[in-house]
Amino acid sequence: MSVAELQRLTRRSGRVRTPQATPDNKAALAFLGPWVLGALVLTLGPILASLYLAFTDYNLLQNANWVGLANFERMLTDTRLHQSLVVTFTYVLVGVPGQLAVALGLALLLDRGLRGRALYRSAFYLPSLLGASVAIAVLWRLVFGGTGLVNAMLGLVGIHTTTSWIGSPDTALGTIILLHIWTFGSPMVIFLAGLRQIPVELYEAAATDGAGPWRRFLAITLPLLTPIIFFNLVLATINSFSSFTQAFIVSGGTGGPSDSLLFYTLYLYQEGFSSFRMGYASALAWLLVLIIGVFTAINFWLSKYWVHYEN
Amino acid sequence: MRYRSAATAGTSSPSATPGRADGRQVRLTLRRAGKHALLILGVVTTLYPVLWMLVSSLRPDGQIFGNPSLLLTTFHTENYAYGWTALGRPFSVYLFNSALVVIGSIIGNLVSCSMAAYAFARLRFRFQRPAFAYMLVSIMLPVHVVIVPQYILWAQAGLVNSFWPLIVPKLLATDAFFIFLMIQFIRGLPKELDEAARIDGAGHARIFFQIILPLMKPALATTAIFTFIWTWNDFFSQLIYLTDPEQYTVPIALRSFIDAQSSSSFGGMFAMSVVAIVPLVLAFALGQKYLVQGIATTGLK
Structure with a gap:
């Protein structure tokens, strides 16, 4: 959902006291009962508990002791945390734009008049569906392994190597970024929907004025598409920070080699559910919220300079 | 999708001179063919790992590695029989x-x-x-x-x-x-x-x-x-x-x-x-x- 949509929706829901409406409090309670229970017990309660635990040394076995800011002080000197931040930022800053560029490029190629367009779209979308699964992460291990598909193909062109791409700290993260880019199908579908919103008359008018295809792309398609690009960017950035499965499977849960696949959430998992430092894991979770919040804020702030809104 | 490449924009605007339309038609066809070639290449590249997984799963165990092809000469199902029970359950x-x-x-x-x-x-x-x-x-x-x-x-x-x-x-x-x-x-x-x-x-x-x-x-x-x-x-x-x-x-x-x-x-x-x-x-x-x-x-x- 876009920001404008969000605002519109909150505004609409805020119109509670319309004169003709008698409140439906009882009915609302019946319909919202499950949600209210879930919100209190499974989200709001845990949010507050997590906030508290972030200031304790809780480890599941002993009672939580208040340790003040110790968890946050530890973050400053925790080299594995710093490594996980480097890994995750690299993944987000390379993978997200890379994926969106591929998605946009293919969406532009899939012209409406093109024969077989639906078939292409389905084929390109399929990896998005599969990409998050353990099965594909398993496949990635075998594709980029020492005797895997990639090295076999390199062998065909005369480059003989058995160095594992996922076993080397220099290339392991690259394979996961590639996996992310590979799932370009869902932003592509969003781009296709956005392209359909651009009035065809604009192109006709521009063509009459003698604008060539490149000029039409720069003057019409790109500016009118910027809100969709922005929407995809915000969404993909938020999601990418939570990426977990692929790095876990490809590294066998370790984050290796040499912590080159130590994604943030993988580190959080190790701290919380392998070492049972749940207090520290809670603090890490809040740092993640903060990071995602800052990135989203930066995205919104930057959007002033490049996103074109029609008004 | 409303974005018109030169190809479709050309076909949608009525061409006034029939003589020139022939050459243009050839160019358009070529262009469209090139586009399809590009897209098909893209689809094959994109789906290759998944197809390779499918094909490899039907190969004898020893032949999976070092074999990048998608061609299946023989059809083996023993990987499925083996994998089905390999984990104890x-x-x-x-x-x-x-x-x-x-x-x-x-x-x-x-x-x-x-x-x-x-x-x-x-x-x-x-x-x-x-x-x-x-x-x-x-x-x-x-x-x-x-x-x-x-x-x-x-x-x-x-x-x-x-x-x-x-x-x-x-x-x-x-x-x-x-x-x-x-x-x-x-x-x-x-x-x-x-x-x-x-x-x-x-x-x-x-x-x-x-x-x-x-x-x-x-x-x-x-x-x-x-x-x-x-x-x-x-x-x-x-x-x-x-x-x-x-x-x-x-x-x-x-x-x-x-x-x-x-x-x-x-x-x-x-x-x-x-x-x-x-x-x-x-x-x-x-x-x-x-x-x-x-x-x-x-x-x-």
């Missing part, structure tokens, strides 16, 4: 467990989210505005913030290593995204329908079940199919809550392949990975319309 156990979690989650999301959505979209009640705002915020909330306290909660209830921690949250509408999706859908339905029913003396229960629910089938289908895919692929929470091999779901079982296998028996792991993605491909084939609608309108993944 037949793979059907894990498929069944995954199916159980998926079905529970779908039912949970359909029932609880549609009810909540009806309340937000059609009812007027106290605290509506803060409740709605909280619902929206909870869409953005990373699961990592709540996972530790939720785990403690389930551990204290003695329900870790059961499917309850995976299903109950859906029954309580914690997947707020789907509430949002359904609210949008209900708001698009004409209010006159509700009002007519109300005049006929129908209460909210009847309006919901007899008018709104039947009309929101597309939103329900989108919810069901995305719940299916997300739950089938979910690894994080299943990894945390399911530690007893008897309770393993498909993703956790596949993961234990990696831990348990020596490099000599990748065939079985490949075969079971194929088994694991078959339901996804089927869901895709059957529910494509709702999938594409869901992504295009709301940015679901």
Whole structure:
């Protein structure tokens, strides 16, 4: 959902006291009962508990002791945390734009008049569906392994190597970024929907004025598409920070080699559910919220300079 | 899509000089052919790893590696026979467990989210505005913030290593995204329908079940199919809550392949990975319309 949509929706829901409406409090309670229970017990309660635990040394076995800011002080000197931040930022800053560029490029190629367009779209979308699964992460291990598909193909062109791409700290993260880019199908579908919103008359008018295809792309398609690009960017950035499965499977849960696949959430998992430092894991979770919040804020702030809104 | 490349823009604008149109026609055809060639290359590149997995799973175990081709000379199913039983329990156990979690989650999301959505979209009640705002915020909330306290909660209830921690949250509408999706859908339905029913003396229960629910089938289908895919692929929470091999779901079982296998028996792991993605491909084939609608309108993944 876009920001404008969000605002519109909150505004609409805020119109509670319309004169003709008698409140439906009882009915609302019946319909919202499950949600209210879930919100209190499974989200709001845990949010507050997590906030508290972030200031304790809780480890599941002993009672939580208040340790003040110790968890946050530890973050400053925790080299594995710093490594996980480097890994995750690299993944987000390379993978997200890379994926969106591929998605946009293919969406532009899939012209409406093109024969077989639906078939292409389905084929390109399929990896998005599969990409998050353990099965594909398993496949990635075998594709980029020492005797895997990639090295076999390199062998065909005369480059003989058995160095594992996922076993080397220099290339392991690259394979996961590639996996992310590979799932370009869902932003592509969003781009296709956005392209359909651009009035065809604009192109006709521009063509009459003698604008060539490149000029039409720069003057019409790109500016009118910027809100969709922005929407995809915000969404993909938020999601990418939570990426977990692929790095876990490809590294066998370790984050290796040499912590080159130590994604943030993988580190959080190790701290919380392998070492049972749940207090520290809670603090890490809040740092993640903060990071995602800052990135989203930066995205919104930057959007002033490049996103074109029609008004 | 309204963006016109030179090719289609050319065909749509009537050409005045028939003599020149021939040369142009050839250029257009070439251009279109080039585009298709590019796209087909793209599709082959994109799907190559998946096809390679499928083909490799049907090769004898020793021939998987070092063989990048997609050609299958002989057809071997022993990887499937081997993989099915390699983990101590037949793979059907894990498929069944995954199916159980998926079905529970779908039912949970359909029932609880549609009810909540009806309340937000059609009812007027106290605290509506803060409740709605909280619902929206909870869409953005990373699961990592709540996972530790939720785990403690389930551990204290003695329900870790059961499917309850995976299903109950859906029954309580914690997947707020789907509430949002359904609210949008209900708001698009004409209010006159509700009002007519109300005049006929129908209460909210009847309006919901007899008018709104039947009309929101597309939103329900989108919810069901995305719940299916997300739950089938979910690894994080299943990894945390399911530690007893008897309770393993498909993703956790596949993961234990990696831990348990020596490099000599990748065939079985490949075969079971194929088994694991078959339901996804089927869901895709059957529910494509709702999938594409869901992504295009709301940015679901």
